[in-house]
Amino acid sequence: MNTLAASxxxxxxxxxxxxxxxxxxxxxxxxxETVGTxxxxxxxxxxxxxxxxYGEKQAIFDVDLDIGxxxxxxxxxxxxxxxxxxxxxxxxxxxxxxTCRVTGQMSLDGExxxxxxxxxxxxxxxxxxxxxKPNPFAKSIYDNVAYGPRIHGLASNRAELDDIVVDSLxxxxxxDEVKDRIDAPGTSLSGxxxxxxxxxxxxxxxxxxxxMDEPCSALDPIATARIExxxxxxxxxxxIAIVTHSMQQAARVSQRTAYFHxxxxxxxxxxxxxxxxxxxxxxxxxxxxxxx
Amino acid sequence: xxxxxxxxxxxxxxxxxxxxxxxxxxxxxxLVEQQVTNGLTALLEADNDLAAQVSERDFEVNKLEVxxxxxxxxxxxxxxxxxxxxxxxVTVIKVITDLERIGDEAEKLGxxxxxxxxISKETxxxxxxxxxxxxxxxxxxxxxxxxxxxxxxxxxxxxxxxDEDVNREYETLERLLSTHLVExxxxxxxLFKVTWCARxxxxxxxxxxxxxxxxxxxxxGRDIRHTNMDQVRSEIMD
Numbered sequence: 001m002n003t004l005a006a007s008x009x010x011x012x013x014x015x016x017x018x019x020x021x022x023x024x025x026x027x028x029x030x031x032x033e034t035v036g037t038x039x040x041x042x043x044x045x046x047x048x049x050x051x052x053x054y055g056e057k058q059a060i061f062d063v064d065l066d067i068g069x070x071x072x073x074x075x076x077x078x079x080x081x082x083x084x085x086x087x088x089x090x091x092x093x094x095x096x097x098x099t100c101r102v103t104g105q106m107s108l109d110g111e112x113x114x115x116x117x118x119x120x121x122x123x124x125x126x127x128x129x130x131x132x133k134p135n136p137f138a139k140s141i142y143d144n145v146a147y148g149p150r151i152h153g154l155a156s157n158r159a160e161l162d163d164i165v166v167d168s169l170x171x172x173x174x175x176d177e178v179k180d181r182i183d184a185p186g187t188s189l190s191g192x193x194x195x196x197x198x199x200x201x202x203x204x205x206x207x208x209x210x211x212m213d214e215p216c217s218a219l220d221p222i223a224t225a226r227i228e229x230x231x232x233x234x235x236x237x238x239x240i241a242i243v244t245h246s247m248q249q250a251a252r253v254s255q256r257t258a259y260f261h262x263x264x265x266x267x268x269x270x271x272x273x274x275x276x277x278x279x280x281x282x283x284x285x286x287x288x289x290x291x292x
Numbered sequence: 293x294x295x296x297x298x299x300x301x302x303x304x305x306x307x308x309x310x311x312x313x314x315x316x317x318x319x320x321x322x323l324v325e326q327q328v329t330n331g332l333t334a335l336l337e338a339d340n341d342l343a344a345q346v347s348e349r350d351f352e353v354n355k356l357e358v359x360x361x362x363x364x365x366x367x368x369x370x371x372x373x374x375x376x377x378x379x380x381x382v383t384v385i386k387v388i389t390d391l392e393r394i395g396d397e398a399e400k401l402g403x404x405x406x407x408x409x410x411i412s413k414e415t416x417x418x419x420x421x422x423x424x425x426x427x428x429x430x431x432x433x434x435x436x437x438x439x440x441x442x443x444x445x446x447x448x449x450x451x452x453x454x455d456e457d458v459n460r461e462y463e464t465l466e467r468l469l470s471t472h473l474v475e476x477x478x479x480x481x482x483l484f485k486v487t488w489c490a491r492x493x494x495x496x497x498x499x500x501x502x503x504x505x506x507x508x509x510x511x512x513g514r515d516i517r518h519t520n521m522d523q524v525r526s527e528i529m530d
Binding site: 247248251275276277278283284285287288289290291 | 297300301302303306372373374375376377378379512513514
């Protein structure tokens with residue numbers, strides 16, 4: 001073996017690269033199968049060969065992905081990679097976009113999400129969603145949380161409804177802060193509190209899955225920490241899929257991480273594996289902040 | 293991953309910080325190599341001046357360890373590195389700990405060498421054996437640093453294997469010294485110093501193995517410490 005002293009190597013760097021190698025892009029072009037383990041045993045939701053089109057433009061390519069019971073799965077990737085589009089397919093939020101077309105199989109507990117006999121309104125009660133910007137209704141804190149249970153007829157009397165509201169606010173970690181002003185408008189709360197109110201509103205209808213689309217991007221670190229703590233607690237009862245631009249957040253809150261790039265699901269694996277030893281170059285480039 | 297692509301972060305400053313850390317580790321490696329070489333020469337040639345120089349320069353090794361540690365801490369706090377960047381930082385923190393300890397072993401060689409010259413001005417007993425052991429561990433150290441610089445997993449695994457030769461040489465020398473001690477107990481203080489020198493050299497081999505193991509972690513993301521090396525070798529080489 002030709003050996004060099006460390007000092008020789010210092011003077012003659014062996015891995016100076018002046019331009020981004022094409023290998024990452026080539027690897028992406030060749031990518032037909034997701035790297036890692038997109039399926040889990042006993043999944044809560046399953047998606048197979050999912051393609052999404054906005055008019056002529058294809059936004060998602062052949063995504064297979066399971067969401068496990070009681071797991072938090074984080075979806076990460078650069079803007080426009082399709083992670084939010086994919087998330088919105090999971091409770092048929094894309095139905096509201098006229099040009100959007102979804103193909104492939106998606107199921108919740110084995111039940112086809114896009115089946116003719118499935119009511120999307122009921123689906124959205126089972127698969128709730130929390131958005132990037134807190135969006136409380138222009139109603140009282142109480143009525144915000146009671147809204148869902150009322151329209152779905154989940155309470156037969158006021159006492160039951162009170163229980164649901166208090167229980168949901170507690171689960172969302174908001175009750176102690178608002179119990180003395182439960183009739184105040186939801187919009188009077190701080191940003192972080194509003195987001196927790198939206199989470200309380202989501203869980204009031206006893207969903208099975210909660211989808212979160214960048215739930216903390218408008219919040220300060222303290223409010224973010226509270227929501228993250230909450231996500232961890234909610235995992236006991238729900239499956240959670242979270243889209244986030246914060247890699248640290250994905251690393252902190254999730255058990256599995258899925259990396260999307262230009263509409264393809266590039267890699268999905270245990271969060272620890274993805275953040276310490278990703279297998280695909282594109283994942284590596286993204287989470288380490290490299291070009292490409 | 294066969295390259296670190298340290299210059300490809302969107303943040304130029306981050307590129308610079310990682311490149312700087314890596315270069316400092318190589319500088320520290322070069323210094324430690326020199327210390328071991330000088331420590332061994334001082335011992336073999338009974339050169340008191342060189343031995344004193346080795347002791348004096350140990351602080352430079354320690355200073356570099358502290359500096360690199362500090363820079364790694366700053367990168368962890370400010371950049372929250374992930375994937376290969378994270379593995380690089382973790383690897384560096386570990387490599388420099390071993391390098392610092394190798395520096396200490398070199399310093400011991402210098403110290404024991406001076407002790408030996410106080411007993412006798414002649415070159416030490418078992419000079420040939422010490423030289424042989426010294427050359428073995430010096431080449432292990434040099435090659436393990438080379439494997440780190442080149443991110444060469446195959447080389448790292450091959451080098452780690454060489455520790456078996458070092459251990460065999462050390463045990464042979466230890467047996468010779470024990471026998472000699474029983475036969476001529478008046479030589480005890482001298483023979484003990486020689487044993488400690490051999491021990492210091494043998495430890496350099498152990499630390500070099502550690503560096504090789506970190507190289508595998510850095511490149512492959514696999515922690516191979518305390519595992520069956522033969523199995524690891526066959527898995528990684530396939």
